[in-house]
Amino acid sequence: MTDIAQISPAPVDDAVFAAAQVSKSWPFEEARKLVKRFPGGKRDAAGDLVPVLFETGYGPSGLPHIGTFQEVLRTTLVRRAYQAMTGGHPTRLVAFSDDMDGLRKVPDNVPNKDVLTANLGKPLSRIPDPFGTHDSFAAHNNASLREFLDRFGFDYEFVSSSDRYNSGAFDAALINVLRHYDAIQAIMLPTLREERRQTYSPVLPVSPSTGVVLQVAIEVVDAEAGIVRFADSDGSLVEQTVLGGQAKLQWKVDWAMRWVALGVDYEMCGKDLTDSHLQSGRIAHVLGGRRPEGLIYELFLDEKGEKISKSKGNGLTIEQWLDYGSEESLGFYLFREPKSAKSLHPGIIPRAVDEYWQFREKLATQPVEQQLGNPVWHLLRANGYHGGDGDKLPVTYGLLLNLVGVLGAGASREQVWSYLGNYVINADPAAHPALDTLVTCALAYNRDFVAPTLQRRAPLANEAAALTALDAALAGMTADAGAEAFQTVVYEVGKEPDFGFESLRDWFKALYETLLGSSAGPRMGSFIALYGLANTRALIAEALAGA
Template sequence: MTDVLSDEALIEAARVSKAWPFQEAQKLLKRYPHGKPGGQVLFETGYGPSGLPHIGTFQEVLRTTLVRRAYETLTGGAPTRLVAFSDDMDGLRKVPENVPNPELLTANLGKPLTRIPDPFGKFESFAHHNNAMLRDFLDRFGFEYEFVSASERYNSGAFDTALSEVLKHYDVIMGVMLPTLREERRKTYSPVLPVSPKSGVVLQVPVEVLDPATGMIRFADSDGTVIEQSVFGGQAKLQWKVDWAMRWYALGVDYEMCGKDLTDSVTQSGKIVQILGGRKPEGLIYELFLDENGEKISKSKGNGLTIEQWLTYGTEESLAFYLFRDPKSAKQLHVGVIPKAVDEYWQFRGNLAEQPVDKQLGNPVWHLLRVNGDGAGAGDALPVTFSLLLNLVGVLGAEATAEQVWSYLGNYAAEATPEAYPDLAELVRAALATNRDFIAPTLVRRPPTANEAEALRALDTFLNIAGPDVTAEELQNAVYEIGKNEDYGFETLRDWFRALYETLLGSSQGPRMGSFIALYGVPETRKLIAEALQASH
């Protein structure tokens, strides 16, 4: 096993690592070569509470945390904070489809989310409900963060100083924003969105700045009444790009990543935060998710994959592993990518402990084990792969049970029990769900051709004389030798393997047959062969 590195050696290795979290963390080292003066480096993620948390929420908090941990490694433990910021002062633009009492929301369209009754009847507002869901969601995965509410900051006056700066530089900010807008939009655009004192709606109207020091502005309410009121104390909020910049300025945000769809927002908000006297945070612009057809995922289309679906057919670790890889490349997000992600995660985890340090720091699992822990778990391995489990439950059928699977696992690993292998128990659960919903309905065994039948008889003959201690490797070698025998007429070994998969398992793809036979059992495999040969008559 690789020796434990000293802190100095680890820092030195991290400084030259090409792993993307370290590359991102290097930006912060350049930002603060001697450490951040008088405070913690602040990482931020944003959340729009007009809907429930989703897989995009998870990936942004996860990836930001990966950079945070990488920075802590590079600096030998410099203090950091992660803020999960909720944009709950936003006005509700449309009624979500997946909430009860839609008429309640319809009656409050346009109002700040924290000033709209909770349609679920559990919290003081719709935003408070969704914020609670966000915190429960992040706590479920053990993330370390501080929750910050936009409404709380606006209402308490914590943003008043920053709002005054926005009013002081109102014309300059307009100079940044107006060229980016359509001509029609320019006529009504204002960086400041006053809250109507009559209707409580967040207004999209032109405003006139009267006094930046007191926050006083003048505007026409929706009924035409001219109103003079302060922007302080929650009586107004800012347009999105200006709001983002103001938040960076007010909180002192040092790092925030976002999706490719916000590239222009990063540009404009970066200019505005400098106008306010702040500094644009470092950050990563990541690619967006695609569905299995390569199309952009849309909430309205419902062509994506929810985090609940991933955790039904896979595991939290496999999801984190999938999201770690190549954040600047678009990722397809559908059930079909899960099995490979599960097996690759465990392959990388099993390799980690024996790798030299430069390979360890490039191993996704090194980073993932440190998201919410101390790195424990390196070198762990499971007795079977997820793909092998899927093949096993496929043969057992849609009604397969966990007890059946564990009885077969006993053929492969001594004392295999859910208690001894809790991680494997999670894979058994996921394999049964995947088989029930996706595999079993599609499996169709075809009868073997004449030459395939002869090869199956040869395999059956070998299995008949194989002793009880025959190993998976010996079984695999026997399968190879039969496939290479010219008497059976296979042009390539791939043709033989495909024949095994299609006649015995009902699928065009499958596992190493030696491993499968060892897991499923020699007598049971002989029964599969007998059924296939019977079907050939």
């Protein structure tokens, strides 16, 4: 994390600069909106270049999650693309915490819930921390956000809503809202149900008696002085300033005010905020500003295609992803097709891991024009994002999972590395840290998802005959014959017409189901080389015994 106001990016290579002008990769398409917004760069009244401001928002009523990560990552990718397109124009990224929001309900995943229950409705920054580690509930979750973002090396500036309101930094913006109170109401009231219209106000005063953020109608008494009149919780009529943290704004108005007050140029949001984005843009115009550029991205779905809900618990946390896959694979998965709904469940992790490394291996041989369309090019430039050791993984994650699946739920890291010695040069975890990370992930993934479902079936008569022939062929080979030689033998056996396979696919499926207990599997030559010739023949013997 950095506290400086302006990030100075590395100089942009001429070839990258030229390719960026025509790249169709989505971060460049998004960055192109900013280039069009600021021809010649964003400049102040004196004509000097000033940073383009990117923003991401965070609601600290809960802990950071995978949605928080994807928004900061994707925004960072657009930021880096803009820098490439402009030859390194300055930028800033603000992570904004809306911690003046009133607590609406008590989260399920916190201790001492009675502490929060007793303070419902109060600003998150004025509620005791149920974890007992910080000055407030918001401070605890804000610290978690900063730790979370720092963990992944993001360059950002943290801005707290409560700090801005309480310090008076938003006072001028609040007065501006009061000046345009009627115009804002004209935008918002037609979008509300009749009963909501009766009490709706763009400004939410904080009760002087209870400290609760009130959802009540107000009367503007003196816009320039920031004075309003409203009915307090006990029904008494109160005249009070909205300045200095004694009020906050309704969500859509607050979003628009923040854009104008901070000078936000780019902010993306989920599809569920489409209407908010539209109305906030109209309000920003009324306040004398301009809606920032941005991407409206699709939401995550579970494995049944249903929208992910925190209350249902049908999602996938970032901690779970990192239990079963790498940081790079998560970034890779979130990079692709942000305007398409994405499934988010454990089953997509292995493929994401292997596809990341496939794209990474391609990168070095691609011309720069193709590199800019490669997700890994973008990820490697997002705050020093990197994969660990080299541009090629010596063993695919899918193959690693097959090995661990055969070894069983009780397999250890040391045991897996002993088998990797059959296949990997210098099979030392210290020499292959990225692979070592995936060994740990594979053991966890196998334990939780693979081992409980594996079930080897007995081979049919023709399959048993083919397995017998394969075993005889392998008996004439040496352990160091290599994956390609083993693969050739497997092919030759499967092509034999006497065994009755309609296609090689049927032969491979039989191998997977009888030897590995799964309907899909690895390239068998690679598996034999990894698992070992003698061990593979033992697997075949077990399958034939079951026949």
